[in-house]
Amino acid sequence: MIRLEGVTKAYRTTVGDHVVLDRIDADFPEAVSIGVLGRNGAGKSTLLRILGGAEQPDAGKVTRSGRVSWPIGFAGGFNSSLTGEENCRFVARIYDADLDEVIESTRAFADIGAYFRMPVRTYSSGMRARLAFGLSMAIDFDTYLVDEVTAVGDT
Template identity: 60%
Template sequence: MIQFDRVSKAYATPSGPKIILDDADIHFRRGRSVGILGVNGAGKSTLLRMIAGAEAPDTGRIIRRARLSWPLGFAGGFNGSLTGAENLRFVSRIYGADLRSIQDYVADFSELGNYLHMPIRTYSSGMKARLAFALSMAIDFDCYLVDEITGVGDRNFQAKCRDAFRERRGRSDVIMVSHSMATIREHCDSAAVLSGGKLTFHDDIDEAVAAYERQAA
């Protein structure tokens, strides 16, 4: 479904290059939901953006044979000068989705009220995240990319997000970054640990958590 072919990615820092991936070969198979674990700064969110196509590798190629969501915790793709409604119309056209059903779903789910017709630049970060989550739930994706989205909104909104996401899990895969092991166990059936420029897969989530905790200690 998603394949990394000899992919490398690094950032320049005052103390030297920060390596995210080093000539990595990675294969995310269809029918498997994966939790991505790693210490702070390992590059988990960068990896997710690379999968989505929002960030390019330095070398190598990424092959995608699936309809992927944008990272659910990432709302940076919205045009700040356009309203929420105008942004969702643009996204609907890109994915060939029915505009009326998308508008109705997002208006109901996001709970943004009149803000849906105001420029994105007037939104708080939480409002942008709610719009991004609602829009992603309104479109059927083969795989949902998730970056700590479960903390959006108040308790009632979070419960609604979990219910909607659980329903999507019945027919779609998930690649998820989360610091919550309970969230990983709830939504994923395997996990992978990002460390030292490599992503190591574990079919057993407990094994992945143990490997991650050894690194974090």
């Protein structure tokens, strides 16, 4: 469960503050899927960062129970000098997850063959996306946050 109480978030721009979230009250219960729709720049990604704890509101309170994921499929957190397997091992340790299960689950999903043991900097964008999505799903979270994931992989 995640609860927002009076959450406000604004960003400074050259023409003044741009309020993205204005005194938002919301409950996101467990065991349900919720979609947030809006035009570009409406604050959807900001809301997810606040829900996940990556960003703090300017005002208001966020209460989280259980483990909340990072945005599913986010590949920006990989250390490009480490292999895919080493990145999985690192993340699994942070979340106190079973190393072997996380590595094997991610390896199977990513389906990148020998690249799994090569530095992430050698991956195509599709390979990075599959690794990121597989790793996201290999960690057991109570709440999964998804931001604009429409496809995983090369076409």
